[in-house]
Amino acid sequence: MASDRASSNRPLSPHLQIWRWTPTMAASISHRATGAALYAGTILLSIWVFALAQGESVYAPIAGFIGSPVGVLILFGYVWALLFHTLNGLRHLYWDMGRGFDIENARRSAWLVFLASLVLAIVIVASGVSAR
Amino acid sequence: MTHKGTATFIAQRASAVALLFLVIWFLWGLSAHAGAGHEEMRLWLSAPTGWAPMGLLIAVGAFHMRIGLNEIIDDYIDSGMRGVFKLLNLFAAVGAAAIGLGSLYLIAA
Numbered sequence: 001m002a003s004d005r006a007s008s009n010r011p012l013s014p015h016l017q018i019w020r021w022t023p024t025m026a027a028s029i030s031h032r033a034t035g036a037a038l039y040a041g042t043i044l045l046s047i048w049v050f051a052l053a054q055g056e057s058v059y060a061p062i063a064g065f066i067g068s069p070v071g072v073l074i075l076f077g078y079v080w081a082l083l084f085h086t087l088n089g090l091r092h093l094y095w096d097m098g099r100g101f102d103i104e105n106a107r108r109s110a111w112l113v114f115l116a117s118l119v120l121a122i123v124i125v126a127s128g129v130s131a132r
Numbered sequence: 133m134t135h136k137g138t139a140t141f142i143a144q145r146a147s148a149v150a151l152l153f154l155v156i157w158f159l160w161g162l163s164a165h166a167g168a169g170h171e172e173m174r175l176w177l178s179a180p181t182g183w184a185p186m187g188l189l190i191a192v193g194a195f196h197m198r199i200g201l202n203e204i205i206d207d208y209i210d211s212g213m214r215g216v217f218k219l220l221n222l223f224a225a226v227g228a229a230a231i232g233l234g235s236l237y238l239i240a241a
């Protein structure tokens with residue numbers, strides 16, 4: 001059986017280790033990763049609102065942490081994940097309407113979503129940091 | 133998607149459309165209030181134009197993220213443990229929404 005398969009010209013299934021990155025694949029994986037990150041982000045957002053409701057003494061240390069280098073890094077990750085997942089979510093919704101699913105369009109929109117989310121995240125977080 | 137596939141699919145897309153607007157509002161609000169102190173943040177969310185979209189973001193976000201994580205659980209967790217993880221997912225999503233909405237109520241009241 002195995003030799004039959006090897007000698008025939010039928011395409012083999014994708015190999016586990018031999019493949020290359022494509023922008024569409026990266027976008028697909030990132031949609032899931034950012035979705036999971038935003039799950040954590042929503043929990044953090046709730047905790048932030050909770051601290052805000054508790055009063056100055058509870059809020060101040062949390063605000064201080066968000067302003068620290070690690071805090072800004074987490075904030076940047078959250079903002080980028082929001083932007084990427086939202087923009088890439090638009091691609092999903094567009095496909096669900098039955099459009100834009102050809103390879104060329106999918107590849108171009110994947111690049112665009114990575115680029116736009118990164119640029120917007122940098123602009124938003126940098127302007128926020130400089131506003132302090 | 134597994135059981136009740138179509139309804140879940142539609143719920144995920146409908147919540148995505150709602151979240152699209154809420155996320156834009158949120159990013160704008162973050163930028164507008166970056167660096168603000170406790171008093172100003174509280175003022176922001178005590179107005180209906182603040183607590184309403186923030187409450188929707190947390191509630192609809194919790195709804196959408198629970199559906200999404202259930203799907204991830206279906207993909208990676210074998211069937212024996214799925215129920216346990218989905219229950220934890222439900223608790224986390226409802227818990228996050230309850231803490232967020234309860235706190236917004238305290239801020240607005």
Ligand code: HEM
Pocket residue numbers: 031032033034035036038039042085086087089090092093144145148149151152155189193196197199200201203204
């Ligand atoms: C609070 C904000 C959000 C959170 C916590 C969140 C979370 C998630 C999670 C955990 C998933 C599952 C990922 C997967 O199955 O691979 C998901 C899927 C999805 N999200 Fe979001 N999301 C948010 C906002 C948005 C927005 C604003 C949009 C649309 C513009 C969106 C569109 C989608 C779509 C279309 C899917 C399904 C993707 C698929 O079927 O492969 N999400 N989301």
